Amino acid sequence: MKEVIFKILLIEDDDTDARIFKKLLSKVNGFRVELSRAGSLAEAAALMDHHVFDVIFLDLSLPDSSGQGTLNQISQLMGEFPVIVLTGMSEVSLGTQAVHAGAEDYLVKDKINQELVGRSVLYAMERNKLRRQLKQLALSDELTGLYNRRGFLTLAEQQIRLCRRKKEGMVFVYLDIDHFKQMNDVHGHGAGDKVLKDVAEVLRKCFRASDIIARIGGDEFVVLAVDADEGSQEKLLRKVQSKMDHFNQSSQRPFGVSLSTGAVYYDPHSKESLEDLLSGADKKMYETKKSKKHNFWDW
Numbered sequence: 343m344k345e346v347i348f349k350i351l352l353i354e355d356d357d358t359d360a361r362i363f364k365k366l367l368s369k370v371n372g373f374r375v376e377l378s379r380a381g382s383l384a385e386a387a388a389l390m391d392h393h394v395f396d397v398i399f400l401d402l403s404l405p406d407s408s409g410q411g412t413l414n415q416i417s418q419l420m421g422e423f424p425v426i427v428l429t430g431m432s433e434v435s436l437g438t439q440a441v442h443a444g445a446e447d448y449l450v451k452d453k454i455n456q457e458l459v460g461r462s463v464l465y466a467m468e469r470n471k472l473r474r475q476l477k478q479l480a481l482s483d484e485l486t487g488l489y490n491r492r493g494f495l496t497l498a499e500q501q502i503r504l505c506r507r508k509k510e511g512m513v514f515v516y517l518d519i520d521h522f523k524q525m526n527d528v529h530g531h532g533a534g535d536k537v538l539k540d541v542a543e544v545l546r547k548c549f550r551a552s553d554i555i556a557r558i559g560g561d562e563f564v565v566l567a568v569d570a571d572e573g574s575q576e577k578l579l580r581k582v583q584s585k586m587d588h589f590n591q592s593s594q595r596p597f598g599v600s601l602s603t604g605a606v607y608y609d610p611h612s613k614e615s616l617e618d619l620l621s622g623a624d625k626k627m628y629e630t631k632k633s634k635k636h637n638f639w640d641w
Contacts, residue, residue, distance in 0.1 A: 346372065346374070347374050347375070347376060348375050348397065348463060349375075349378070349393070349396050350375050350376070350395060350399065351377075351380065351386065351393075351395040351397075351399070351423075352364075352378070352379045352380070352398075352399045353379075353382075353383070353385075353386045353399065353400045353401060353404065354379065354399070354401040354428065355382060355401065355403075355404055355405055356401070359401070359428075360379055363428075363454070363459075364377055366454060366459050367456075367459060369456040370456045370460035370463075372460065373460070381404075381405070382404050382405050383404055383406050383412065384406055386398075387507065390423070391507075394423075395423050396467060397423070397424050397467060398416070398423050398425045399428055400412065400413070400425050400426070400427050400428060400445075401428045402427060402429060402436060402437075402440070409436060410440070410443070413425070413427065413443050413444070414443070423470075424446045424470035425444070425445045425466075426445065426446055426447045426448065426449060426462055427441070427445045427447070427448040427449070428448070428449055428454075429449070429451065430450070431450060431452055434448075434450060437449075437450070446466035446469050447462050447465065447466050449462060480492065480493075481496060481497075483556070485535060485539065485557075486538055486541075486542035486557050487542065488542050488556050489554065489555065489556035490556060490558070491558040493556060494558055498554060498616050499616055501554065501566060501568060502616060505568070505610045506610050508610070509610050509611070510569050510610055511569075511570060511571055511607060511608055511610055512567060512568050512569070512608040513566075513570040513574055513578060513607055513608070514564065514566055514567075514606050514607075514619045514623045515564065515566075515567065515578060515603060515605045516564050516603065516604045516605070516620070516623035516626070516627040517541075517545075517563040517565070517582070517601050517602070517627065518561060518562050518563075518601065518602045518627055518631060519537065519538075519541060519561040519599065519600070520599075520600040520601065520602055520631065521600070522534065525597070529596075529597070533595075537599055538561070540589065541601070542555075542557065542563070544585050544586055545563060545565060547585055548565075548578075548581050548582050548585050549565055549578075550567075552568055552569075553565055553566060553567045553568055564620065571607075572609075575605040575606070575607055578605060579605055582601065582603055583601070583603070586599065586601055600634075602627050602630045602631035602634065603627055603630060604624065604626025604630055605623055605626065606622040606626065
């Protein structure tokens with residue numbers, strides 16, 4: 343049977359507690375641990391920027407944060423990592439609050455043993471997997487498989503915080519299908535649904551797996567292209583147009599699909615909100631749409 347390896351991050355500033363915890367993990371039967379340690383939230387954030395962890399063990403008392411504030415801060419950094427809180431005997435009620443706030447479990451340091459740690463790791467990962475599956479259902483567009491509006495807003499807010507911390511720019515692209523209502527009226531809603539799926543597929547081919555693509559309205563799509571510089575806006579829009587043109591040429595559909603697009607750059611040093619960025623990209627998209635001369639019947 344292949345040995346299971348778990349990548350675990352321990353956020354603990356006390357050297358003695360860290361040694362005890364490491365020894366406990368080494369004795370857990372059935373899996374091997376690759377343990378990383380951070381002595382503060384700042385160190386943890388740096389590690390999470392470059393590594394993926396199966397589980398995070400979090401001491402609530404750290405040099406740069408304490409108590410419930412620690413969990414509130416780590417929840418913004420961890421993304422989808424399951425967190426198990428470590429508490430002292432006097433902090434049991436705080437551990438319960440931490441679970442209510444999103445932690446998968448809590449353990450009292452003085453009562454930890456290898457069996458308890460091993461079980462907590464496995465249960466935390468399973469609960470987190472189920473939580474993510476349920477969340478994915480709530481954040482996905484059923485027709486296209488892309489994120490829906492809620493999913494996009496949730497992930498984009500997280501990405502903005504990450505980009506501010508890493509000082510990396512992004513590009514927001516707003517897209518709208520031209521004359522979509524007429525397509526539905528003339529060719530039927532089945533054809534309209536097929537167009538939406540086809541546009542979603544074109545966008546998947548245009549952007550990277552790390553980019554966030556969503557259908558946020560009936561015929562409106564938005565993309566957050568991460569780690570992009572300001573000069574890449576026009577390049578991205580040209581790529582979308584090229585892929586859409588190629589799709590129209592190879593499609594057996596009796597009509598073509600035209601997109602109006604707009605893009606804005608997010609400067610990580612700016613104070614712009616997500617709403618500001620979406621509004622700016624939407625405005626540019628609308629300006630593009632108004633500049634077009636053809637109508638539905640031309641193509």
